[in-house]
Amino acid sequence: MFGSLKFVLLLGIIYLCKAAEEDVLDLTDSDFSAVLSQHDTALVMFYAPWCGHCKRLKPEYAVAAGLLKTDDPPVALAKVDCTEGGKSTCEQFSVSGYPTLKIFRKGELSSEYNGPRESNGIVKYMRAQVGPSSKELLTVADFEAFTSKDEVVVVGFFEKESDLKGEFLKTADKLREEVTFAHSSANEVLEKTGYKNNVVLYRPKRLQNKFEDSSVAFDGDTEKVSLKAFIKENYHGLVGVRQKDNIHDFSNPLIVAYYDVDYTKNPKGTNYWRNRVLKVAKEQTEATFAVSDKDDFTHELNEFGIDFAKGDKPVVAGRDADGNKFVMSAEFSIENLLTFTKDLLDGKLEPFVKSEAIPENDGPVKVAVGKNFKELVTDSNRDALIEFYAPWCGHCQKLAPVWEELGEKLKDEEVDIIKIDATANDWPKSQFDVSGFPTIFWKPKDSSKKPQRYNGGRALEDFIKYVSEQATSELKGWDRKGNAKQGKEEL
Numbered sequence: 001m002f003g004s005l006k007f008v009l010l011l012g013i014i015y016l017c018k019a020a021e022e023d024v025l026d027l028t029d030s031d032f033s034a035v036l037s038q039h040d041t042a043l044v045m046f047y048a049p050w051c052g053h054c055k056r057l058k059p060e061y062a063v064a065a066g067l068l069k070t071d072d073p074p075v076a077l078a079k080v081d082c083t084e085g086g087k088s089t090c091e092q093f094s095v096s097g098y099p100t101l102k103i104f105r106k107g108e109l110s111s112e113y114n115g116p117r118e119s120n121g122i123v124k125y126m127r128a129q130v131g132p133s134s135k136e137l138l139t140v141a142d143f144e145a146f147t148s149k150d151e152v153v154v155v156g157f158f159e160k161e162s163d164l165k166g167e168f169l170k171t172a173d174k175l176r177e178e179v180t181f182a183h184s185s186a187n188e189v190l191e192k193t194g195y196k197n198n199v200v201l202y203r204p205k206r207l208q209n210k211f212e213d214s215s216v217a218f219d220g221d222t223e224k225v226s227l228k229a230f231i232k233e234n235y236h237g238l239v240g241v242r243q244k245d246n247i248h249d250f251s252n253p254l255i256v257a258y259y260d261v262d263y264t265k266n267p268k269g270t271n272y273w274r275n276r277v278l279k280v281a282k283e284q285t286e287a288t289f290a291v292s293d294k295d296d297f298t299h300e301l302n303e304f305g306i307d308f309a310k311g312d313k314p315v316v317a318g319r320d321a322d323g324n325k326f327v328m329s330a331e332f333s334i335e336n337l338l339t340f341t342k343d344l345l346d347g348k349l350e351p352f353v354k355s356e357a358i359p360e361n362d363g364p365v366k367v368a369v370g371k372n373f374k375e376l377v378t379d380s381n382r383d384a385l386i387e388f389y390a391p392w393c394g395h396c397q398k399l400a401p402v403w404e405e406l407g408e409k410l411k412d413e414e415v416d417i418i419k420i421d422a423t424a425n426d427w428p429k430s431q432f433d434v435s436g437f438p439t440i441f442w443k444p445k446d447s448s449k450k451p452q453r454y455n456g457g458r459a460l461e462d463f464i465k466y467v468s469e470q471a472t473s474e475l476k477g478w479d480r481k482g483n484a485k486q487g488k489e490e491l
Contacts, residue, residue: 021058021062023062023065023066023069023077024045024061024062024065024077024078024079025042025076025077025078025079026078026079026081027044027078027079027080027086027089028080028081028084028085028086028089029085029086029087029088029089030085032080032086032089033107035078036076036078036104036106036107037106037107038107039074039075039076039104039106039107040073040105040106040130041073041075041076041103041104041105041126041129041130042075042076042077042078042103042104042105043075043076043077043078043101043102043103043104043113043122043126044077044078044079044080044101044102044103044104045057045061045077045078045079045080045099045100045101046079046080046082046086046089046090046093046095046098046099046100046101046102047079047080047081047082047098047099047100048081048082048083048098049081049083050083051098051099053098053099054098054099057099057117060117060118060119060122061077061079061119061122063119064077064119064120064122064123064126065077067119067123068123068126068127071127071130073130073131075126075127075129075130077122077126082095082098093109101113103126103129110129113125115177115245116244116245118244118245120243120245121243121244121245124177124178124245125177127180128176128177128178128180129176129177133169133172133173133176133181134156134168134169134172134181134182134183135181135182135183136182136183136184137155137182137183137184137186137189138184138186139186139188139189140188140189140192142184142189143155143182143184143189143192143193146182147202148205149180149204150204150205150206151180151204152179152180152201152202152203152204152207152235153179153180153181153182153201153202154172154179154180154181154182154199154200154201154202154231155181155182155183155184155199155200155202156168156169156181156182156183156184156198156199157183157184157185157189157190157193157195157196157197157198157199157200158183158184158185158196158197159185159190159196159197160185160197162197164197164198164199164220164227165183165197167226167227168181168183168199168227169183171226171227171228171231174228175228175231179231179235195217197220198217198218198220199217199218199220199227199230200215200216200217200218201215201216201217201218201230201231201234201235202214202215203215203237206263206267206271207237207241209271209274209275209278210275211238211275211278211279211281211282212237212238212278212282216234218230232249235249236249236250236290238278238281238282238289239274239277239278239281239289239290239291240288240289240290240291241261241263241274241290241291241292242256242290242291242292243292243293243296244296244297250288250290251288252288252319252320252321252322252323253286253287253288253318253319253320253321253344253345254287254288254289254290254318254319255277255287255288255289255290255316255317255318255337255340255341255344256289256290256291256292256316256317256318257273257274257277257289257290257291257292257314257315257316257332257337258291258292258293258294258297258301258309258314258315258316258317259273259291259293259294259309259312259313259314259315260293260294260295260312261274261291261292261293261294262293270291273291273313273314273332274291276332276333276334276337277289277291277314277337279334280334280337280338280341283338284338284341284342284345286345287318287341287344287345291314294309294315301315301317303325303354304317304325304327304352305327305352305354306327313331313332314332315327315328315332316328316332316337316340318340318341318344320344320345320347320351322430323428323429323430324351325351325352325353325354325426326340326344326349326351326352327352328340353370353371353426354370354424354425354426355369355370355371355372355424355425355426356369356370356421356424356425357369358371358372361376363407364404364407364408364410364411364417365403365404365406365407365417365418365419366407366416366417366418366419367418367419367420368386368418368419368420368425368427369420369421369424369425370425370426370427373420373425373426373427373428376416376418377416377418377427377443378428378431378443378447379447380416381445381447382414382415382416382445383414383415383416383442383443383444383445383467383470383471383472384415384416384417384418384442384443385406385415385416385417385418385440385441385442385443385454385463385466385467386418386419386420386432386440386441386442386443386451387399387403387418387419387420387438387439387440388419388420388422388427388432388434388437388438388439388440388441389419389420389421389422389437389438390421390422390423390437390438391421391423393437393438395437395438396437396438398458399438399458402458402459402460402463403417403419405460406460406463406464409460409464409477410464410467410475412476412477413467413471413475413476413477414445414471414472414473415467415471415475422434422437422439431450431451432451433453439453440453440454441453441454442454442466442467442470444470444472445472446472454466461482464478464482465481465482466482468480468481468482469481469482
C-alpha cells in the first residue's frame, strides 16, 4: 500500500515537472524568428545541456513559464540549445556563456535580462516588462482590485497635472522591475480615497499587522526625500519577508529570524512568529529586521555555524553595521530577541567567526583562517600577497605548487605569501571582495591604503615582478623591475 502511494506521488511529480517544462518554448534555428514574432514579449534562455548553472535554472524557469503564460498579455518563455539545433541563433546573438537570457519583443532583441534566477523573481521581473510602467485605474473597482493584490503596490492620485505626477511617472519607469505601480485621476477614485495629489504605498493583506499602518502616504515634499527613497524605505515595512531575489534590499545592522516562512500553505503560522519579531522591530528602529525561510537559506545559516535549524521556533542571526556575524544562542522569545538586538547594537556580543583551527605556520606560505586573519593580514603591519582559494577548484590546484615556490623564494623578504580556504573561513569581505577562485589580493603594509586585486599572470616570474614593484621597501633579492640582484639566483 505504502509502496503504491509512493509510486503514485512520484508519477504526479514527474507529470507536474513535464507539464511545467512544456510551457517553455523549445526553439531552433529553423523556427526561432517565426515563433518569437508571434509574441509581444518573450524571455529566451540560451543554454548548453552539460551546463550546471543551466540545469539548476531549468526547473525555476519552467515554473515561471507556467505562471506567465496566463497573464494578460502573456509573456512567453523560450529556450535554445546552443550545442545542437540553435547554434546559428546563438552566434547571431553573441552568446558566449551559459545560461544567457535575453528579452525579445515581437521577435526583435530588446535587452539583456539582468533579473533574478528563481521563479518568483523571473515572474516579477518579466511582468514589469509588459505595458506601461504604471497602470491607469479608471474606476473604484479597478482601484480595489489593484490594491487587493498579494504584493506591495504604489498608487498615485492626481486631480490634475503636477510636479508630483511627473516625479511619480519617472520613478515608476525607474523601478518598474521591482515595484508595481498604478495611478488614477478618476473623480470616483479620488472621492473614495480622499486623496487629490498624493502617492500611497499599500501593503498586501497577508503582511498587514497592528504594529504599522497598512498604507503609507508620501507627503509630496521631494526636497526632503525623493519618492524613490520613500518607496525603498517603506517597501518591506518594519519586518520584511527576505527572499533570495531581494536580499540586497536589507542593509546592516540586520536581524533575521529563520523559520518555516510559507504564506501559501501556512500564512497564519508564518505571521505568528513574524508578529513577535514586529514587536521588537517597533521598539528597536536602529536595526533592520526580516524573516526568511530556513530551508531557502540553509547555506546562509551554515555561514553562521548553524548546520540545521531544529524545531518550530525561529533561529535568529544578525550582522552589525560592519558586517560582523552574531547568533542568538538563547531560545526564541520576544524578551530574548530584544536583549540580543540591544546587545548587538551596543557592541556587547562576541562575533561568530567561521574558522578552521589556527595552524602553526612554520612553512614559507602562511595559512590564514578566520580566527587569525586579523592578526596575520589586516593588522600585521607587513606587505602581503593573499590567495583566496577553494579546495575543489582546478585553477587553485594548478596554482598551488607555484604559490609554494613563491613563498620559498620570498621567505627572507618583508613580504608575506598567504593562502586562505575561502570555503571554510571568514574574512573582512568589505576589504576583500572575492567573487571566484582563486582570487588574489595585495595588502600593503600601510593600513591606510586599501587592498587591491591582482589581475596579472599566474607564472612565478609574474608574481615576483608584481611584488617587486608593489613592495613598500625594495626587495633584498630583486630590483623594482623584478630583476634578480647580483648574487641572487635566477628564476
